[in-house]
Amino acid sequence: MSVAALPLTHRRLRLWPALSIGVLAVAAVGSLVLGPAGVNPWGAVVEALDHLPLVSLDSGLSTQEAAIVWQIRVPRMVLAGLVGATLAGSGAAYQGVFRNPLADPYLLGVAAGAGLGATFAIVFELPSGVIAPLAFAGAVVAVVAAYGLARLGGPRRTGATLILSGVAVAAFFTALQTYLQQQHADTIRQVFSWILGRLGTTGWSEVRILLPYAVVSWLVLIVHRRHLDVMAVGEEEASTLGLEPGRVRLVVVAAATLGAAAAVAVSGLIAFVGIIVPHIARLVVGPSHRRLLPVSLIGGAAFLMVADLVARTAQSGGELPIGVVTAFVGAPFFAFILASRREVGA
Amino acid sequence: MSSLTARAVTARYNGTPILGGVDLDVRRGEWLVVIGPNGAGKTTLVRALSGAMASGGQVELGGRSLAGLKRREIAAEVAVVPQIPVVPDGVTVFDYVLLGRTPYIPYWRMESTDDYQRVASELERLDLAGFAQRPVTSLSGGERQRAVLARALAQDASVLLLDEPTTALDLGHQQQVLELVDELRHERGLVVISTLHDLTFAAQFGDRIMLLVEGLVVAEGSPSEVLKADTVATYFGATVDIVQGRDGPVVLPVRVRR
Secondary structure, eight states, X not given: OOGGGHHHHHHHHHHHHHHHHHHHHHHHHHHHHOSTTOOOHHHHHHHHHHTSTTOOOOOOOOHHHHHIIIIIIHHXXXXXXXXXXXXXXXXXXXXXXXXOTTOOTTTTSHHHHHHHHHXXXXXXXOOGGGHHHHHHHHHHHHHHHHHHHHHTTOTTOOHHHHHHHHHHHHHHHHHHHHHHHHHTGGGHHHHHHHHHOOOOOSSSHHHHHHHHHHHHHHHHHHHTHHHHHHHTTOHHHHHHTTOOHXXXXXXXXXXXXXXXXXXXXXXXXXXXXXXXXXXHHHHHHOSOHHHHHHHHHHHHHHXXXXXXXXXXXXXXXXXXOHHHHHXXXXXXXXXXXXXXXXXXXX | OOEEEEEXXXXXXXXXXXXXXXXXXXXXXXXXXXXXXXXXXXXXHHHHHHTSSOOEEEEEETTEESTTSOHHHHHTTEEEEOSSOOOOTTOBHHHHHHGGGGGGSOTTOOOOHHHHHHHHHHHHHTTOGGGTTSBGGGSOHHHHHXXXXXXXXXXXXXXXXXXXXXXXXXXXXXXXXXXXXXXXXXXXXXXXXXXXXXXXXXXXXXXEEEEEETTEEEEEESHHHHOOHHHHHHHHOOOEEEEEETTEEEEEEOOOOO
C-alpha cells in the first residue's frame, strides 16, 4: 500500500463530522422556528442571527415576539444542545474508558448523587436556586465516593472494581433519596418532575451555569480521544503500549463526570441520550474515538434539540417530559440504524 | 550492542510467589525460548520483563535499568505480543497497528504523518497492506497474529517479548509466524524472548532454551543441552523420544503402553 493512498480513507471519514454538523444545523433551525407561539419562522431565524456579534438585521418581529425568540426559544435550543452534547460525550467516554457498551454518564453514581442533592433541596424547601448546586455537589460526591471505595481494593484496582464501587455508592445514595422522598410525601410530585428531567427555562441563566463546565469537559475528552483508542485493548496491553491507564481513566472520568453532573444539575435526569447517541455514532463512524467522540458530541446536541422540539410541540396545551421523548424517538431511530447497519471499514 | 539482562526477577500473585529469582541475558539478534509446564510462571516472566506487573529484581537494557523509566519510555524499548491479544470490535488493521506508535506521541498531541508512514511500511513488510482498512476481527488467525506483530514492530522497540505467539494457529501458520519472527530478529537485531509450548519449535527457533519450573530456572542452554527425554519426563510428566532433526532436536511424544 502506498502511503499516499491513506489520506483518502481518512478524508472519507472526515465527511462524518461535517455531516453531523449539518444535522445539528437543521435541528437548531427547527427548534428555532417551531413553537406554540406562532412566530413568523423567517423572522425567528433573522432575530436570532441579529444577536450574533457584528451582525445587524431587522427581523420585523414585535417586541414580544422578539423576546419569545431570544429569551425562550434560543436559550432553550442552546441548553438542549449543551446538555445533549455533554451527556452523549460523557457516555462515549465512559463506554470507552470502561470498555463497557452499557456504561452511561450515570454509571458511577452521578444520577443517584444528583437525585439525592436535588431531593434534599426540594423536601427541605430550600430556595429553588439551591437545587442545581446541591444536585451538582451530590453527583460529584457520589463519584468521588465510588473512586475512594475502589481505592480500598488496593493497587490492583481495575475498571471493573470502579464500576462495582459505583453500583454500591449509587444504591446507597438512591436508598437515602428514596427515604427522604418517602418521609416528605407532599413534595413527591416536584421530586418526580425533577427526576424525569426537563429543559424548561426562561432566559439564559441555566446556559450560563452549564457552559463553562460543558466546554471544559468536551475539551478534555476530545484531547483524550486517542488515549481512549489505546485503552480499548485493555489496561494491561495499554500499559505495554506506553499509556498510564490509571491516569487516563482518572482524567477522563473526572471530565465526563464534571460535564454530566453540571448537565444533570440544570436539566434533571434525562435518560437514554448518554447511552444511545454514542452507539448510533459508533454504528455510523466505527469504534475509533477519534471520530466517535466528536460525532457523539455533535450528534448528542442535535438529538436533544429534536427531542425537545417534539416534547414542546407534540401535545397541545402542555409539554411531554423530555426523558419520555428521548426514549420514544431514540429507540426506533436506533433500531433503524441497527437494521441498516453495514460493516464499517469493510 | 545492547542486550537485555535480568537479575533475580521475582513476582508474586496475591502473596504467592510465582517467580523465585530468574536471571537471564539475551543479546541483540538472539532468541531465547522459555519453556515449562503449565503454571511454571512463563507468562508472569513476560509480564515482569515488560513492566506490566510489579516485580522485584533488576531488568537492564543495554546497561540502563528499566526501573526508573516511565511507561512510555519502557514501551519504546520493549514490545509485547500477548498470548491472547484484546482486539476491539470493528477496529481496522491500520488503526490497530497505529496503537504501536503510542510511546512516540506526546500526551496532548495526535499522530503525525511519520507515524502513518511507519505503520504503512510495517503493514507492507508483513504483507498486510491489502488489509489496512479491514476490521482486525475479520482476519484469519494467521493474519491477525501478523497484525499484532506489526503493532509490536511499530513500537520500534529493541526487545520483542512473545507470549505463546502460536496459540490458536494451525501448524502451517505456526511455522509462518515463527519464521517471520526469525527473519525480523536478524533484520533488525531484536532481542527476542518468547514462551512456547511446542518443544520442537522451541528447539528449532530458539538459540537458547530456558526451562522454567515453579518460578525457577532448572535448565538453560542450547536446545540439545536442555531437551533430553528424562528432563521432559521429570518436569512435564511426558514420555517422549528425542530425535536429532535437521534444525535441532525433535521431540516426539510416545504412548505409554501399560
